[in-house]
Amino acid sequence: MSAFAKSEANETFVLNLGPQHPATHGVLRVKLTMDGEYIVEAEPVLGYIHRMHEKMGENRTWAQFLPNTGRMDYLHALAYNHGYVSVVERAAGIEVPERAEYLRVITAELNRVSSHLLWFGAFILDLGGFSPLLYAFDDREHILDLLESVTGSRLTYCYFRFGGVYNDIDDNFVPGTRAFIKRLRDRMPMYHNLVTKNIILMKRLQEVGPISAEMCRKYGATGPVCRGSGINFDVRKHEPYSIYPEMDFDVPVYDQCESMARYMVRMDEIEQSLRIIEQGLDKLPEGPVMAEKVPKIIKPAKGDYYHAVETARGSFGVRVVSDGSNTPYRLKLRSPTFSNLSLFGEACQGMLLPDALALMGSLDLVIPEIDR
Amino acid sequence: MIDYLREIISGTWSLFVGLGITIRYFFQPVVTVQYPYQTLPMTPCFRGHIELTKDEETGETKCIVCGMCQKACPSNCITVNGEKREGVKGKVLTEYTLDFTKCSLCGLCVESCPTAAITFSKDYNLAGVRKEAYIFDLKKRLEAKN
Numbered sequence: 001m002s003a004f005a006k007s008e009a010n011e012t013f014v015l016n017l018g019p020q021h022p023a024t025h026g027v028l029r030v031k032l033t034m035d036g037e038y039i040v041e042a043e044p045v046l047g048y049i050h051r052m053h054e055k056m057g058e059n060r061t062w063a064q065f066l067p068n069t070g071r072m073d074y075l076h077a078l079a080y081n082h083g084y085v086s087v088v089e090r091a092a093g094i095e096v097p098e099r100a101e102y103l104r105v106i107t108a109e110l111n112r113v114s115s116h117l118l119w120f121g122a123f124i125l126d127l128g129g130f131s132p133l134l135y136a137f138d139d140r141e142h143i144l145d146l147l148e149s150v151t152g153s154r155l156t157y158c159y160f161r162f163g164g165v166y167n168d169i170d171d172n173f174v175p176g177t178r179a180f181i182k183r184l185r186d187r188m189p190m191y192h193n194l195v196t197k198n199i200i201l202m203k204r205l206q207e208v209g210p211i212s213a214e215m216c217r218k219y220g221a222t223g224p225v226c227r228g229s230g231i232n233f234d235v236r237k238h239e240p241y242s243i244y245p246e247m248d249f250d251v252p253v254y255d256q257c258e259s260m261a262r263y264m265v266r267m268d269e270i271e272q273s274l275r276i277i278e279q280g281l282d283k284l285p286e287g288p289v290m291a292e293k294v295p296k297i298i299k300p301a302k303g304d305y306y307h308a309v310e311t312a313r314g315s316f317g318v319r320v321v322s323d324g325s326n327t328p329y330r331l332k333l334r335s336p337t338f339s340n341l342s343l344f345g346e347a348c349q350g351m352l353l354p355d356a357l358a359l360m361g362s363l364d365l366v367i368p369e370i371d372r
Numbered sequence: 373m374i375d376y377l378r379e380i381i382s383g384t385w386s387l388f389v390g391l392g393i394t395i396r397y398f399f400q401p402v403v404t405v406q407y408p409y410q411t412l413p414m415t416p417c418f419r420g421h422i423e424l425t426k427d428e429e430t431g432e433t434k435c436i437v438c439g440m441c442q443k444a445c446p447s448n449c450i451t452v453n454g455e456k457r458e459g460v461k462g463k464v465l466t467e468y469t470l471d472f473t474k475c476s477l478c479g480l481c482v483e484s485c486p487t488a489a490i491t492f493s494k495d496y497n498l499a500g501v502r503k504e505a506y507i508f509d510l511k512k513r514l515e516a517k518n
Contacts, residue, residue, distance in 0.1 A: 064446035067478035131394060138403050145415075152419035152492070158478045166479070167417070194393045199383030
């Protein structure tokens with residue numbers, strides 16, 4: 001590969017990938033310096049959909065920022081909800097009823113499955129296979145219906161509130177979710193037969209797109225990207241929050257450091273999420289879904305607070321600095337995909353362009369979350 | 373050499389397995405709906421844009437013009453105005469406008485309302501060609517319903 005990457009004439013050209021390109025899943029622009037089909041240098045250019053979420057947070061009351069959290073990572077909105085409400089609850093000292101915590105975990109895990117299913121379809125689409133997308137969307141539709149019946153919306157959820165959740169589940173939710181878990185478990189072998197064992201996919205992903213554990217540490221990559229490089233790190237296990245310590249689940253780790261490893265991590269995570277949802281439904285206690293004594297206007301005590309959650313793409317952290325008023329003094333959002341994308345420039349050097357796109361797909365980028 | 377041939381055979385077989393799945397699903401019932409000829413029922417929890425509710429006894433709005441929804445809204449898309457009238461306790465609603473171009477359907481207004489005067493509508497067919505079509509006069513909508 002490197003023999004071709006350096007031509008004697010040393011002639012390179014610049015290729016613009018994006019900002020409008022189907023493989024960049026949004027408005028990401030990558031400035032590629034190419035030597036023929038090989039990438040010499042890649043420079044991601046960000047900011048095309050920067051919406052100042054952090055600054056917006058400083059100009060709104062604590063509760064008014066809630067809808068914003070669902071609009072950063074629109075594929076795993078509930079985890080973002082969870083991160084923000086948790087940090088404010090920690091700051092304001094609000095106790096959350098147990099049932100509400102269970103509902104939060106169940107819905108967030110359902111949302112994680114839907115996010116992985118969408119990634120699965122879009123990733124195969126990047127590689128040139130169309131039909132798996134339709135199978136994945138068929139399953140995802142069931143999740144959206146379930147979540148719509150609880151949260152009231154289908155994509156940009158705003159379900160969690162300080163001290164609990166917005167409303168209780170209806171009678172159909174528990175049997176509907178159980179039926180869905182059974183359905184998806186039955187369909188997973190089909191996905192593996194259709195896609196994972198497909199020779200074309202294997203040739204495109206195996207031993208392609210190396211990201212070493214060293215590189216993950218250097219750039220702060222989290223989530224399936226670092227777990228595909230042999231680093232066993234999952235916020236749900238290592239800095240447990242909510243009721244995750246009570247749940248029995250595994251963290252899938254692959255140490256091949258290739259695109260296929262990241263693919264397998266996500267496919268295994270779907271199964272693990274289903275396990276969490278099942279346990280959550282079994283243990284779901286009765287009781288209120290909202291804490292009783294939540295002040296109408298929240299004014300957390302002065303201080304600096306941080307809370308991290310595991311989203312479908314990695315560790316999402318919220319840091320808030322409160323000066324005791326009804327708006328945050330500072331709101332810092334640590335988004336996982338920003339770190340995961342940062343390593344792309346180094347990882348794709350000397351790669352063929354189609355392989356680099358496969359690598360980019362395996363990072364599972366959500367651009368609104370990078371730009372925030 | 374044997375590995376090479378084995379890979380070709382197993383690889384080709386994997387393609388046929390995938391094709392078999394596609395063919396099997398081809399003969400299964402269709403899962404999509406032919407919108408707009410067929411529509412699906414909305415869940416009771418669906419959050420559309422807000423709407424004023426009416427008092428079952430008087431048929432009038434329950435709004436007491438406290439302005440809580442206006443304050444709770446993150447995008448300032450609600451305008452509420454009222455006036456004092458003689459012989460009536462409290463304020464009377466004269467204007468309730470929702471600027472749907474800015475609304476993000478978060479539902480904080482409905483939660484903040486002390487008298488449950490607003491609720492979510494089930495409208496989702498909201499395509500339009502003019503910006504003005506999305507400035508909803510909710511009071512007029514309520515009166516048109518009566």
